[in-house]
Amino acid sequence: MGCRSAAFSVARSVARQSFPAMAAYYRAAGGRCPPLMLKAMNIAEYHPDSNFYTLGRALSLTERFDGPVVECGVYKGRTLLGMAHLLRQRGLRDVPIVGCDSFQGFPDPDAQDALPDGTIHERAQRGVFADTSIEALSAKLRALEYDRQVTLVKGFFENTLHTLPHERYSLVHVDVDLYGSYKTCLEYFYPRLSTGAFMVFDEYDYDAHKYPGAQRAIDEFLADKPEKIDRFPETRHARYFIRKI
Numbered sequence: 001m002g003c004r005s006a007a008f009s010v011a012r013s014v015a016r017q018s019f020p021a022m023a024a025y026y027r028a029a030g031g032r033c034p035p036l037m038l039k040a041m042n043i044a045e046y047h048p049d050s051n052f053y054t055l056g057r058a059l060s061l062t063e064r065f066d067g068p069v070v071e072c073g074v075y076k077g078r079t080l081l082g083m084a085h086l087l088r089q090r091g092l093r094d095v096p097i098v099g100c101d102s103f104q105g106f107p108d109p110d111a112q113d114a115l116p117d118g119t120i121h122e123r124a125q126r127g128v129f130a131d132t133s134i135e136a137l138s139a140k141l142r143a144l145e146y147d148r149q150v151t152l153v154k155g156f157f158e159n160t161l162h163t164l165p166h167e168r169y170s171l172v173h174v175d176v177d178l179y180g181s182y183k184t185c186l187e188y189f190y191p192r193l194s195t196g197a198f199m200v201f202d203e204y205d206y207d208a209h210k211y212p213g214a215q216r217a218i219d220e221f222l223a224d225k226p227e228k229i230d231r232f233p234e235t236r237h238a239r240y241f242i243r244k245i
Contacts, residue, residue, distance in 0.1 A: 023143035031088040041144075044082025052082050054232055054239035055173055058198035059086055066194050067168035068096035072157060072185045073175035073202070075101065075129055077137045083173075084146045095170070097150045099137075100160060105130030107156055112179035113213035121210040124178060157181055161188040168194045175202035179213025186221040193244040204229065204240040 022041050026033050038045050046056030059069070069087075071080050080099045087095050105127040109120050122128075134154050141147040153160050157176070161184065172189045176182055182201075193199060203214035218240075222229065227242040 019140075020143065023140075027145050031085055038085070041140075042076060042078045042081065043085050044079045046082065046086055048235045049237070050235075051237040051239075052079055053235040053237055054241065055079060055200050056082065056086055057232055058200055058241060059083055059171060060090075062171055062196075062198065064194070064196070065092070065095045065170040067170045067192075067197075068098050068166050069171045069173075070098040070100065070169055070189070071173040071175065072100045072181075072189075073173075073177070074099040074103075074132075074137070074152070075175075076132050077140065079173065079175070080137075080150065081140070081144070081146070084144075084150055087149075093149055095149070096166075097146075098153060098164065098166070099150060100153045100157060101132070101134075102156050103132055103134045103154050106178060107180070110179045110213060112216050113211065115209075115212060123210045124213075157184045157188075161185070166192070168192055170194055170197050172197070172199045173202070174199065177203055177207075177211045177214055179217045182214050182217035183221065186217065190221070190225070190244075195244055197244045198241050199244070200239055200241040201229075202239055206239065 019041060022037055026041065035045055044050065044052035046052055069083055071083070074080050077099070080097065084097055087093065106125065106129060108126045109124050113120055113124050115121060134152055138147070138152060141150050153164070169189060169192050172193065174182060174185045176185060189199065201218055203211050204218050205215060208215060222242065226245050229240045229242055231238040231240045
């Protein structure tokens with residue numbers, strides 16, 4: 001193990017052991033705590049130099065919540081917790097948040113996920129991002145007192161999205177990397193977006209060297225839709241989005 005890997009492993013171990021104390025401080029302070037503590041607890045922070053910026057700004061611009069906020073592709077919960085944290089800062093602890101993930105990594109990729117040379121990137125293979133746990137994330141939600149606001153839904157999207165009880169959604173974050181997963185999420189959530197609601201795409205024109213199927217799925221789906229893909233230009237970590245007309 002190299003020095004850098006060893007240092008990262010030690011830092012992760014320290015953060016894990018310190019989490020109960022940090023969570024207690026977070027609860028007592030009503031979510032107000034130093035940025036380094038947020039980072040240690042794996043809570044995305046909203047500022048222009050963060051790759052959470054686009055999602056955070058979209059959430060900040062959302063004034064009317066007539067349905068839940070949803071994230072597809074939760075992994076270990078960084079951006080899910082970031083959204084919960086941002087809503088808490090706004091005093092909106094009654095806005096439901098739904099986090100959907102297989103919690104067992106990717107399904108099999110499609111032919112549309114292939115790179116120009118016909119291969120599938122090693123980070124797009126079945127089972128990538130399986131190093132997560134719904135039990136561990138649920139425990140973290142309880143420790144941060146988000147368990148009443150956030151609902152986790154485990155399973156592949158084609159098996160779970162149709163079971164969601166909600167008719168409308170106020171914001172949807174799609175961070176699912178693969179062609180088939182994007183198509184499934186777009187087909188389900190697009191007609192259920194409230195007017196003016198954001199749908200933010202994590203992989204559009206980002207990580208295309210790993211996940212070319214993401215942009216293909218988005219372009220194909222939006223080809224006959226009135227919404228145009230857009231982004232906030234003031235950050236170097238911009239993600240693309242649409243806003244429902």
